[in-house]
Amino acid sequence: MKKRILWLRYLFIFLAFASASVVYAQEITVTGKVKDAADGSSIPGVTIVVKGTTTGTISDIDGNYTIKVQPGAILVFSYMGYQTQEVPVAGKLVINISLAASVTSLNEVVVIGYGTVKKQDATGSVSAIDSKDFNQGAISSPQQLIVGKIAGVQVTTLGGAPGGDAVIRIRGNVSINGNNDPLVVIDGVPIDNDATSGARGSLSMINPDDIETYTVLKDASATAIYGSRASKGVIIITTKKGKATAGTGTAKKFVHEYSGNISIYTVPKTVSVLNGDEFRALVKQKYPSDTGLLGTSNTNWQKQIFRTGISTDHNFSFYGGLKYLPYRVSLGYMYQDGILKTDNMKRASIGVNLSPSFFDDHLKINVNAKYMSIDNRFADQGAIGDAIAFDPTQPVNDTKNRSGYWMWTQASGIPVTQATTNPAALLDLKQDKAKVNRFLGNIQLDYKLHFFPDLRAVLNLGMDHTRANGTVYVPEYASWLYTDLGQDNRYSQDKDNSLLDFYLNYVKDVKSIKSKFDVMAGYSWQHFYVSNVNINNNVPHDTAHAADILLKKQYFLLSFYGRLNYTLMNRYLLTFTLRDDGDSKFSSNTRWGLFPSAALAWKINDEAFLRNSKAVSQLKLRVGWGETGNEEVGDNWYPYLPVYLLSDRFSMYQFGNIWYQTLRPGGYDAKIKWETTATTNVGIDFGFLKDRITGSLEYYYKKITDLLNYIPVPAGTNLSNFIWTNIGNMQNSGVEFTLDLKPVVTKDWNWDFNFNVATNKNKITKLTVTDDPNYPGILVGGISGGVGNTVQVQSVGYPMNSFYVYQQVYDANGNPIEGLYVDRNHDGKITDADRYRYKSANPDVTFGVSTTLKFKQWTLATAGHASVGNYMYDNIAANRGVWNNLYRPEGPYLGNVATSVYDVNFTNQQFLSDYYVKNASFFKLDYLTLSYSFGNVIKNTTDLRLSFTVNNVFTITKYKGIDPEVNLGSSVGIDNNVYPRSRVFVLGVNLLF
């Protein structure tokens, strides 16, 4: 009973708030004049709108205006190049106003590590984009928000799977074997980059709708404050906060916002293979004695595994300020069916933000709490390759065998385990499900000392806890696990990341020497803990001994850091930062490291000769240098310790009649430490014509030393042939250019255009002790087909992931000759020594372009990105486009052939031919969206916007495979078995009330 009363009370409060915002009154006419605050001249063309509506007017040639409004309305005055002002009408009939010129975007505050800075005072390379500039349409993971948006930030989605996990690279790769994912800091809590069991990527668990801004720190002077984790760049994400809306103190403001969409995911393109009739004809011709294996069906296996996927996304939030308590509460729910059958993701999220202030704003508290619950069903992506390879003359189903699916069988009726798996069976019979719950939260106390108000003390306590549970079940009659009697695994993972940050910030303006000091010093403690349990419930023939594996590990990161910002005459800026990191992954002799940086900036436009320039509104030169580190050494969190690991129960050894679980001493490097990146950055920020044209141009040079490499050590010196150790150097250099144009700004028309371009040149400069020219390097780039074949190499003098192949010989007609390669070293034979490094998977130049055109209530926006000079190994053509796939004697069984076989007419696979390394430059139009804002549909209080978006609109490329943009993280530039990116049609609704 008591409980119900409580609920009723909440409901009542809710309704009261809701109705409070609906005010009725009679309209009045307001007039006034708009002037420039600096010189008092009148400003024509100022847009004046009633806040929360589309009702508005524009000032005339003398700066005068007239508008009819409700007495309680708020007028919003905005004009390009001036700061927007909001004025409550409050019954006044004449409102004259002076607008102050804005330094526009540079006046924005950007988040940097442990603090904020005005963008105009930023000395490092910092790019920020906020929610209004995010990508539109079907966005299922946070990374998709910024694809193509920032010069030098390459975001590549891993394919079309739900959750849209993506790889982010900031200014190329800095580590050969270490992790290259940037450090991501969410509301001050650095999160880890390790994969979470049962999840589709660490970031994809976050609801993109909760994100307010993305700030990317690119150069060392900006990132060095994050020390040993900063080499790969830093992405700072802030989430949406409660807004103390205008009229703070009335404590009545209450805004509801709903945004939702429904998306249709379509299959854009599939691999061209033989159809059933073509296949039958070819088998009859080439293998006349094996036609008995043929079936009578015509099955398009790719059609069997793909579908049109439906996704819906709902976000509901309400925010406002309750007295001293601004708050925001958001609820989100996403449901997405992958285009691969059975693939599905559901994400429910709740976010709460409270940002109260106490003691006259001396104490500000900011609490963020986000809880996400994800349900995944994973489709076995092996079905994509199997659908290409499966015999098209066989039917999907076969009632004769227990699984109900047709399969290749031996004469005895048992499955041919080597044969291609029926892809439809692979999808339907495998139940791979997981539930992941994650809590991400922090509480920040920002205290301006009562007894010393120039000094602030900030304490941030954060936690990121994940609990994952998954099961994988395959019945014993599934053909591909016939010998194992199916599969019945359970796994769970606990991941805890805890943070304590404390810093002091002292700001002093010393007018006598025209100087401003802003000093910060702090301490950080962070703990990472992972515990995995894997239980295998059906070990064949040994059910009494279900195998379970428990793995627990942790590491600690302790840091001291500080920053000095010194500003002289408001024009000359100096930033110096220093971080001292202690890392439990390294031994007491090597674990502490200092990461310094320094930067100078000169605001040229504030010099006397430019101050009054009409043409130049901003001009700033920046020079920075700094050292950062990378401490991620794969899965091994004890690389310096001689660790003994117990074997599992399938890797025991027998003495007499007893099997012993063995104890293995692992390889280690007692002197291992982080790798160091020294970055030099020179940049110019500019703005012309009252910032109608803004942009920046930057050059960077990164030298990486003591690479954390997983590399062969001299044989006999360690307890494995490869260990994690510091050896090798690498460099990256590049130029980035960003341009933002506002060609048309009128009352009805508004056109924005953004363009960015970046180059990156990567080269490995040292890899081993001796620089032996006969050592080709470390083979990487594993491909599908055969076992262990690789097509890339890490070699000194070449970019990372250079293709390492034979040079194909062509006949007079330009067709490749099977198995014939150029004898590059002229020794008369074709050996390993004739392989050469040919192109690289990394692009030379990347572009991003986006534009928004607004006409009255209509908005048309589009964005695209391009990549030039990236090469791709067409693994599908190399593996499936040869004749010997038709018939495999080891079954025997038949298999389909990609029609690319007609281009080469090869009988056997020629995996190492450079023929398959193709130029995969492309331009992609990521989205095209049209939206219409209805304004207030119900009284003055409701705002409705409808939008229609197409994502992945088109791709222009010469590459013949399905998609030229492939990046599977570890195997970059190899096109195989990729989950196709969908073309998505999205209908979206935004409602503000």
Add this chain to the structure above:
Amino acid sequence: MKRIFKITFMITAITLFLASCVKDLDKLPIDPNTFTSNNVYNNPAAYKQVLAKCYAGLSVSGQEGPSGLPDISGIDEGFGEYIRGYWYHQELTTDEAVIGWNDQTVKNFHSQAWGSSDVFIAAMYYRIFYQISLCNEFIRESTDAKLDERGITGDDRTNIHYYRAEARFLRALSYYHALDLFANVPFVTENDKVEKFFPPQIKRADLFIYIENELKAIEPLMINAKANEYGRADKACVWTLLAKLYLNAAIYTGTDRSTECITYCKNVMDAAYTLEPQYKNLFLADNNLSNEIIFPVEFDGMRTQTWGGTTFIAEAAIGGSMVPTDYGFSGGWGGTRVTKAFVQKFYPNLQKGLWSSPTPPKKTKSYPVLYVPGSYQTPVWDPTNTTTVVASVASDGKYEGYLELPAGAEFKFCPQPNWDHSWGGANGILDPNGGNITVADAGYYKINVDTVALTYTLVNTTWAVIGDATPGAWSTDSPMTYDPATGLWKVILDLTAGGLKFRANGAWDINYGDKLPADGILEAGGDNIVIPAAGTFTITMKLGYPDYTYSIVTYTPPPPPSVDSRAMFWTAGQSLDINDITSFTDGYAITKWKNVTSTGVPGSNQKYADIDFPMFRLADVYLMYAEAVLRGGGGGDLNTALTLVNDLRTRAYGDANGNITADKLDLSFILDERARELYWEGYRRTDLIRFGQFTNGTYVWPWKGNAKDGIATLPMYNIFPIPAADVSANPKLVQNPGY
């Protein structure tokens, strides 16, 4: 003042807090299955588990079976397993094995075209040094000083002493493999720490001395032969390894040490090992029961799983028409076969199939002949060829004979084996100045030449038998088939008592019988040949020079595939010749390794074999003894050698039929016998090198040097290259010559 106090208090509090946190950086692993060298050895039981890893390093690829947490990296985990790598190096490089897969550079083994960047060679090299490092670590951690430190006494201590000797044996074994495969390698012992340094390179001859001394040093420290637990090494293992070392000493050091080889072979033979009664049982799922195996590397389908080892050896051999379940597996990998050269070790005359035909009977009489030089001969137009003639049985100028002629064949008749005189002609008329005589169709022609009337006739014939003794009686022919290789017409028939004749073209125009009393020579229109009693007979007829003969012998079915039970070939659907290495059906398959027990029960798991790999077994010791004696080693004798070899052959044949006599026992016989006895067990490359037949052109086999029939290769391939990765990582290493 108050402010200063507050600030001081704050700073103090923060400092104390920070100091306590710094200790967090010294945390040790928290996983219950993870230890460090500081704490693991305090438990005496852990020593045996670390020792078990030293053994398991030969068997599994990592700490999770069949794959996961690998011991070495840079290679597919299955390829990096010890026995599989060893097998690749010792077998794929020889006449005993080819592999059809598209795995990286694997085909270069058989082509003998590998380079210093080869990933498989690197994997074997690093696997060997992994073993050495692993054993070094155990040897370092099990010194008496360390045991004192940890307070380990009593039986624990005694056992650990044995473990330590075994770790030294395992290290010596891997150094032996390094010596054999790579010759000049980095050298590390327990005196080197785990740290960054550049180990010196040891020369092959010096490494030989090290291994020799080390083995002799541990001999007294090891458990007596056959007294240790199954799976663990004993004194006999040390002796066998010493014997192998000495047998190959000439290769490794330039000095023959056959005498020492004999000494240690005798030690082994004096221990209680016996030959496994059934050869095949040595390679089955329960071969752990055998009393012949001196040192096994263990595998178990449930508990010791890997993608290498005997799982690879047995499962990669299954393909084509073989039924995997017959071998205890659910599927085959369709990879490995043998070359014809190896099959010929069992069947020396085998060219195109398993069974060759009997040779034709010898002839005694001679008649005047005309020579028939023509385009059909090999070489062509050869008037001296005495097999292509027509004869005059009555010496009356009328000649007759049969020749097999291809379509369009041209020829002439010569009275002497030269071109002084010849007849050509057309339309049946002989003409000394005439053109070549031709036939339009291919066929087996009856040729009659009358040198008096100057005429000739050509009749194309096909032959059959007919008669009341045949199934078709006197009304239906029983056709014969012609074998061009032997020149014989042949048919196998069930005959009843009665008579029969040979006739051509289903008519009586040309028919032969044997004029009574029958003499085995056929006459035109001769008497019926008498079949006295019913039975199955092989009937052959030879219409050649000098006489037309026939034989009718009681048919005996061909002998079983081999009387040598070691020849375990799968031939159904397989061709003897290899045209395409990638095709599993090219080359005979091998059925020696089976994941079933000696009683026919399948192994415990249909995916991973239970078969232990016999690293050392008694038969090898027998053959080493015999070879060392033949090489002139002292302390042994030829009679014993012959007995030992015949012991193996008696086991192989099931009786004494395969036994050899003393005159057959020579080194070349030993090499072939080692192939027959030890094929696919990882011996072949070392054996061929010892006999100087691995590289160069002394002995070639199909696809040696990547040529279909095999070609000579360079002697540099007798030693594998030091992997480029290690030459690059260790500046003290000098690459082996040629690479």
